Amino acid sequence: MDRLWSPWRYRYVSTCGEAHGCIFCDKPAEQKDEENLIVHRGRLCYVLLNLYPYTNGHLMVAPYAHVAELDELQVRAVEKVMG
Numbered sequence: 001m002d003r004l005w006s007p008w009r010y011r012y013v014s015t016c017g018e019a020h021g022c023i024f025c026d027k028p029a030e031q032k033d034e035e036n037l038i039v040h041r042g043r044l045c046y047v048l049l050n051l052y053p054y055t056n057g058h059l060m061v062a063p064y065a066h067v068a069e070l071d072e073l074q075v076r077a078v079e080k081v082m083g
Helices: 007-015 023-029 075-082
Strands: 038-041 045-049 059-063
Touching: 023 038, 045 075, 059 075
Parallel strands: none
Antiparallel strands: 038 045, 045 059
């Protein structure tokens, strides 16, 4: 398997965790969309730019619901996330 590795991201990735909260919950709650790179808000999900994208134009679609597994999301939210 090929792996993408970007050493300059290590500090950011290694400091994320419970002590810092969940970026997917905290960022939309702050209501600072431009600062947090949120480009669209829907009813169940929102779209944000990746702070450290692997490719140009890389977007993430994240649900507002904080769940551990994809199958714990409402069907409508899964449909939005999966496109």
